[in-house]
Amino acid sequence: MTDSSIMLTIEEGKSEDIAIVPLCVSIAGISYREYEEISADQFMWHIDNGEIPSSSSPTLLDLKEAYDSTDDEILHICMADGLSSSYDSASSYATSPEYVQRVQVINSRTLCMPQQHIVFRARDLAREGKTIPEIVDGIREMIDSAASFLIPEDFDYLRRGGRLSAAAAGIMSILKTVPVLVQSVDGRKLEKLTISRKFDKAIHAVMVALESRGVDLSHRIDVSHAHNKKKAERAIELLRERFPAIEIGLHELGPAFITQGGPKCISIQSVRIVS
Incomplete structure (x- = not known):
């Protein structure tokens, strides 16, 4: 599981066996889930018309829906802590009693395409039957190299x-x-x-x-x-x-x-x- 920093939609993620929670942007007084409710072209139209945007981490509702969508263990790979509040939000939410035993949140220390490659590698290791600790070990070199x-x-x-x-x-x-x-x-x-x-x-x-x-x-x-x-x-x-x-x-x-x-x-x- 990851966030939309990897530049894929929810449906594109599903086709790759990856659950995606969208980051949020606000512009012209309206909040949107990126890729799902507003495209880059639509977003740029607002900017070209003088609107000033802001961004935020995935909503708690989207996190809950993603965590509740399966009874399996979840490895949630977040975009870089410090550049976004996504990691802090997910880490805090994952300590809830219903999730603490089966959700592990890690900081990818990167974003966009390196994060996408890291998530795809984690997905491949999961398909091979690796445990979450084994998957984390398997992507550590990639995280360090980004x-x-x-x-x-x-x-x-x-x-x-x-x-x-x-x-x-x-x-x-x-x-x-x-x-x-x-x-x-x-x-x-x-x-x-x-x-x-x-x-x-x-x-x-x-x-x-x-x-x-x-x-x-x-x-x-x-x-x-x-x-x-x-x-x-x-x-x-x-x-x-x-x-x-x-x-x-x-x-x-x-x-x-x-x-x-x-x-x-x-x-x-x-x-x-x-x-």
Whole structure:
């Protein structure tokens, strides 16, 4: 079981034997379950019309329905603690008397595509008949290997999220700089990697960081974007020149992540694929 940070709908999750609880976003005074009640295109329409969004963890009702949908043991793999309250909410709820003996909640320390690959690996191990402790051991290497980089374009979103000061946001907007943020090792926050004047140089900095982390043929790289496909494709072009033998995927971000990274942002992530 996981949350919609893995960028799949509830029905898409069911087809893969994965239960998904959707993250929530609020915009124009209305709260939605992402992917289920609002699409990325619909969400971006509101943003383009000047609406300011916010995001939140899955509702307790959705958690209850997911936990009550089976009498089996549940491994709930949440998106990174610190970047979302999902882990704290699920951990607290799972201590309820009716769930404490059969629901285990773990922090993936990542989000989006690395989280998706981790969840799929956990699903595969469950199909092999592994116990929950064995599954957790089996995905630990993947969790430890995950890396995420963010290249934002709208700095106000980072300012509102407390990831950038108002002064820094203003200066970056005026200078038209291209900042690169990297997820901290513990997964709880975004830190500055570098500030470039050109997009290609920003991607170069990400590639150097990936190499320093030992990204090789055992890894996969994923590039995701918030309605910025052209730049995402340029990022992939540069990455393939540097990592020609590594599989690289292209994806569109969902509403909850757009709320955090801002419209037009680019995310570059890697994870070791264990099989």
